[in-house]
Amino acid sequence: MRRSNLYIIAFSAIMTIVLGGLLSITAVGLKPMQQKAIRLDTRKQILGAVMQLTGKEDVLTLYDLRTKSLVVTATGEVVKTDKDGNPLVAEEVNVGKEYKKPVEERLLPVFQFMSESDPNQIEAYILPVYGNGLWNKIWGFVALETDLNTIKGFSMDHKAETPGLGARITSKDIQNRYVGKKLFDDQGNLVSVEMLKGERGDPSLFNEHQVDGMSGATLTAKGVNKMLKNYMDYYRPFFKRISSGEELTSIQ
Amino acid sequence: MSTDTIEKPVVKKAEPLLSKRRKKFVTDPLNDDNPITIQVLGICSALAVTVKLEPTFVMSCSVVAVIVMSNLIISSIRDIIPNRVRIIVQLAIIASLVVLVDQVLKAYFYDVSKLLSVFVGLIITNCIIMGRLEAFAMANKPYDSILDGFGSGFGYAWIILTVAFFRELFGSGSVFNFKVFEAIGLANFPTNGLMASPIGAFMILGLIIWIQRTKNGYVEH
Numbered sequence: 001m002r003r004s005n006l007y008i009i010a011f012s013a014i015m016t017i018v019l020g021g022l023l024s025i026t027a028v029g030l031k032p033m034q035q036k037a038i039r040l041d042t043r044k045q046i047l048g049a050v051m052q053l054t055g056k057e058d059v060l061t062l063y064d065l066r067t068k069s070l071v072v073t074a075t076g077e078v079v080k081t082d083k084d085g086n087p088l089v090a091e092e093v094n095v096g097k098e099y100k101k102p103v104e105e106r107l108l109p110v111f112q113f114m115s116e117s118d119p120n121q122i123e124a125y126i127l128p129v130y131g132n133g134l135w136n137k138i139w140g141f142v143a144l145e146t147d148l149n150t151i152k153g154f155s156m157d158h159k160a161e162t163p164g165l166g167a168r169i170t171s172k173d174i175q176n177r178y179v180g181k182k183l184f185d186d187q188g189n190l191v192s193v194e195m196l197k198g199e200r201g202d203p204s205l206f207n208e209h210q211v212d213g214m215s216g217a218t219l220t221a222k223g224v225n226k227m228l229k230n231y232m233d234y235y236r237p238f239f240k241r242i243s244s245g246e247e248l249t250s251i252q
Numbered sequence: 253m254s255t256d257t258i259e260k261p262v263v264k265k266a267e268p269l270l271s272k273r274r275k276k277f278v279t280d281p282l283n284d285d286n287p288i289t290i291q292v293l294g295i296c297s298a299l300a301v302t303v304k305l306e307p308t309f310v311m312s313c314s315v316v317a318v319i320v321m322s323n324l325i326i327s328s329i330r331d332i333i334p335n336r337v338r339i340i341v342q343l344a345i346i347a348s349l350v351v352l353v354d355q356v357l358k359a360y361f362y363d364v365s366k367l368l369s370v371f372v373g374l375i376i377t378n379c380i381i382m383g384r385l386e387a388f389a390m391a392n393k394p395y396d397s398i399l400d401g402f403g404s405g406f407g408y409a410w411i412i413l414t415v416a417f418f419r420e421l422f423g424s425g426s427v428f429n430f431k432v433f434e435a436i437g438l439a440n441f442p443t444n445g446l447m448a449s450p451i452g453a454f455m456i457l458g459l460i461i462w463i464q465r466t467k468n469g470y471v472e473h
Contacts (some may be wrong), residue, residue, distance in 0.1 A: 008334040015341060019348040026352055030359040037362035164423065164448030216445075 042091055048155040049126050049141035050113050052172075065119075067126075068112045074103050076237030095128045095139065108234055113143065124152050127235055131227025134219040136160035138169065138227060144183075148239045151193065154178040156224065166220030177203070177211040183232050185209075190236065192229035195221040277399040281407035284468060288411040289461045293379040298412045298457060299450040300371050305428045307367040308416035314353045314372060316405030319381045320398055322346050326389040327397035333390075342385045343376070350375045380408055415456045423447030 043063040047053060069090030071079045082088050090109035098106045109128055115121040125148065130139040140156035156169040168174050181193040191209045199215035206212060213221050267274070287293045301311045322345050326333070333341050354372045357365035365372065375381070384404050389397040420426055422444045425433045433441035446452045464470070 003334045003336075008337055011332070011334055012337060012340070015344060019344055023348055023351055026355050030355050033359035034355070034362075037359060041362055041366070162449070164445045 039091070045155055045157065046091075046111050046126055046141055049143040049153045050124050051153075066114050066116070068114060070110050070112070071107050072110055072235070072238045074106055074108065074234045074237065076241045079107060095130045096137065099130045103234060106234065108231075108238070110235075110238065111141075122146055127231065129227050129231040131223055131230065133158050133161045133169075133223040134166050134217070135162070138220070138223055140169075140227075142178075142228065142231075148243055149182050149184050151178045151181045151183070158220075161220050162217065165214065166217040168214050168217065169220060169224060174214060180208075181211060182208045190229070190233055192225065192232055194225050197221070274396060274399055277396060278403040278406070281400075281403040282410065283407075283464070284470075286407045286411065286464070287380040287383070287404050288408060288457070289464050290470060291380075291383070293383060294408055295457070297371055297374060297378060298408075298415060299453040300374075301368060302412050302416040302419050302453050303448055304367075304420045304424065304426075305413065305416045307364055308412050310357065310361060310364045311368060311371065312405075312409035312413060314350075314357070315375055315378065315381070315408055316402065318346065318349045318353060318375055319384060319405045319408075320401035321349050322381060323384060323389040323397040323401035324394055326385045327392060327394040330390050338390065339382075339386070342382060346381055346385070347376050380404055411457075411460065414460060415453050418456050419447045419452050423452060 040059055043059050044053060046067065047059065047063060053059070071088050071090050071093060073079055079088055088107070090111065093107050093109045095109070098108070111126040112122045113124040113126055115123045124143045124145060126141050126143045128139065128141055130137070132138065136159035138156065138158040138161065140154060142151060143153040144150065145152050154175050156175060158167060158169060161167040161169065177195075178193060183190060183192055185191050193209055193211060195211050196206070196213045197218045198213050200212055203212065281287055284290070288295065288298055297311065297315075302308050322342070325345050326342060350373060353375070354365070357368070357372060384400060388400045392400070417427065420428075421432065423446075425431060425441055425443045433439065444452070446455075
């Protein structure tokens with residue numbers, strides 16, 4: 001049956017309104033749940049750098065109990081408010097968006113993992129890192145011991161690295177290779193930790209600034225190396241202030 | 253292309269809810285008319301999401317939900333859809349349903365939705381769904397269309413679940429993230445990197461098609 005143009009236009013218009021309305025209602029209705037899910041996921045990733053989560057614990061409570069967060073700049077100053085004067089929450093700083101800004105303007109979150117027995121005693125610093133892998137973005141959280149040199153843990157995730165090759169950065173046995181490695185040499189220069197090319201399998205072959213590579217994923221490893229070194233460099237002024245015992249000045 | 257490819261049966265008395273004719277809507281796509289292995293549709297997602305069983309399972313459920321719902325909706329309004337814009341109407345309805353599913357996954361199954369990422373959105377372009385709307389729902393009653401949706405959906409689901417089972421078993425040594433080989437005392441069982449890459453899916457899919465066609469005697473015309 002052939003129908004008039006008017007009918008077709010009216011049909012399309014009504015359909016658009018109905019479907020559009022339906023989608024907006026769902027999007028608005030599900031937003032709180034989605035934000036909760038994202039919040040939970042960020043906290044899981046942060047905690048994942050310092051502890052092995054079994055999936056059974058109450059992540060949100062654990063997180064609130066054990067971490068204190070702040071935001072710093074690449075010059076090491078603490079930032080309390082954003083451009084519009086609203087209080088800044090470290091967990092809500094989008095590291096991926098900050099990555100696109102020039103380094104001087106970036107906001108760098110710092111998550112302090114507190115001791116279980118003494119809530120004022122810092123046990124580890126957890127720092128987000130972000131960069132490019134082979135195909136797309138990679139990111140992670142580095143946990144440092146209180147000497148701000150030794151790596152306590154490293155959790156990584158990726159958007160589109162090759163499954164079975166570069167995507168192995170999400171596996172615990174790759175991430176655990178970083179535990180105990182050092183970022184700085186004896187003179188205090190940033191050497192970072194480099195993932196080498198090839199996979200040899202024997203941890204004793206590597207010094208404290210090297211880890212075993214991933215076979216078939218040299219380019220992802222290069223991305224990880226660059227990401228780690230860059231971000232540790234950005235946080236360096238902050239490290240210096242902490243280790244010299246200087247009061248952290250805050251800018252607005 | 254006409255929409256009356258499937259003849260509208262003239263129903264005289266009330267047909268039983270699951271008559272022989274209707275049963276065929278569900279059972280045919282499972283084997284003889286399988287969307288993946290016989291019609292060779294939906295291969296893209298069959299390769300992409302089958303590394304592990306868990307995301308594959310969620311993907312299957314999403315596809316079944318979308319195909320059944322869109323079949324129902326299109327079939328209910330088939331008489332008022334203007335023929336000239338029917339493809340756009342079908343697409344708009346599929347797209348809306350897929351966005352709905354995506355939003356629900358993001359809210360309640362965030363971990364899985366992160367794994368599936370773009371492939372949930374790509375259900376929109378899954379030819380199986382549009383194929384069923386165009387070939388079946390446009391010309392049949394809502395209830396029959398629902399059955400047809402379930403048939404095609406399950407036909408898609410069991411194939412990708414089978415592929416995912418073998419890929420996860422040999423690629424990661426686990427089933428639903430449960431480490432099988434460790435559990436039976438073969439902790440050193442080597443995992444096969446090929447299975448973790450899409451090529452592994454191609455090979456398993458090829459084997460399934462081979463076995464199925466040998467059994468059915470189906471020949472490409």
